[in-house]
Amino acid sequence: MFRRLEGSDERPVQRIEFEGTPIAARTGDSVAAALLMAGVGHFRTTPVSGTPRAPYCMMGICFDCLVEIDGVANQQACMVQVQDGMTIRRQQGARTL
């Protein structure tokens, strides 16, 4: 569904993991962009009804791209850049303190 813009991407590869599956992202990718490129269809489920959600605004406003990154819950995937070795999981409903 998503593809990188024309031209070869020379940026170094960053290896991340989503729900146990390895993904090759590029330096400078947001976590949200990297997951969408890899075909991830839903990022989180909502706290109230459990409905699946995916990024909507890609600019830090909608909070529909929430994921757990390296064990920290409710991270906005569109606002965090990938780093080699990142472990990402879906945000299932609201966070537990």
Place this chain on the structure above:
Amino acid sequence: MRAFDLIVVGGGLVGSATAWGAARLGASVAVIDEGDDAFRASRGNFGLVWVQGKGLGMPDYARWSRRSAALWPALAEHLRDGTGIEVPLRQAGGLYFCLSEDEFEQRETALRRMHNEIGDNDTRMLRRAELADMVPELGPRVIGASFSPIDGQTNPLPLLRALHAGLERLGGSYLPGRTIDAIEPGVDFSVRSGTERLVGRRLVIAAGLGSRALAPLVGLDMPVHPERGQVLVTERLRPLLDYTCHTIRQTPEGSVMLGDSKEDAGFDTSTTVSVTQGLAARAATVFPSLADAQVVRTWGALRVMTPDGFPIYQQSERHPGAFAATCHSGVTLAGAHALALAPAIMAGSLPDDLASFTSRRFDVPAA
């Protein structure tokens, strides 16, 4: 020119609840309101339906607040039935935490005085050990809390929306984006805004901080001033608070709100690091686990305060038919405004139990 049984100046929670309550009785009602750029305590407030501790030194206010809390379920039900808008209401009880023996004793003394003043008071003091089953793990500095089973919370945003929608369903007119250019008292009240002219048999000034300038036009005195409160909202969290706490509450959707700062900042609604830091620190002192919660939004809003903090309800002596209505608890008092104040205004006189809310109480020279 358009004619109405009642014109309400101000479309916040006080004006809208009063207008809706009058329209429910069959009156033709217009609400004249400012736009989205107005100072709007109705949208910035904390959302408590709170009774405990209110009215020390003014028993009529304590009774009025309790009456409103008791009327709230009916208000929420009428609004849901009339508009389809769900105004969430949870009256499961409220806690006010004390962080030192001094605070605990002061709270206990104040509540005992209130008990003596109003007779019935179901608020009781709970020691730390008694709170263990009610709330998440408490910080070491919490000594105890006062608990009232009738306190609770709502969401002021759907409340305001439901009041506006309900008013229109009942044939009333909500007229936003207006400022008042003139009010001419006579047999009827003529209200002019730009080229528009509305005429009303009765008039209510419920314009929040704008009331100060408008009230004298109809022989009323509403010496209100702004008091800023700042609010923090966390990310959504799994349910952790069953009870409403005075400065901490969790919404049904999971956000935790922290609030109840009080500042004189004039008409400035911005937030400050020092105050938001203080609110967050106190919350984390009560519930240490909250220290890990992420704050996603903060805002400031202005309370509408009278010199003694109690409401003003009054009919103009010089221009009967004109009424003043203002308070800093438009959420808690929405039930009373809609279902008790509005009928009294449409009947033409305020009941004796509202007599002490006249602004004449401010005329006494300071000693």
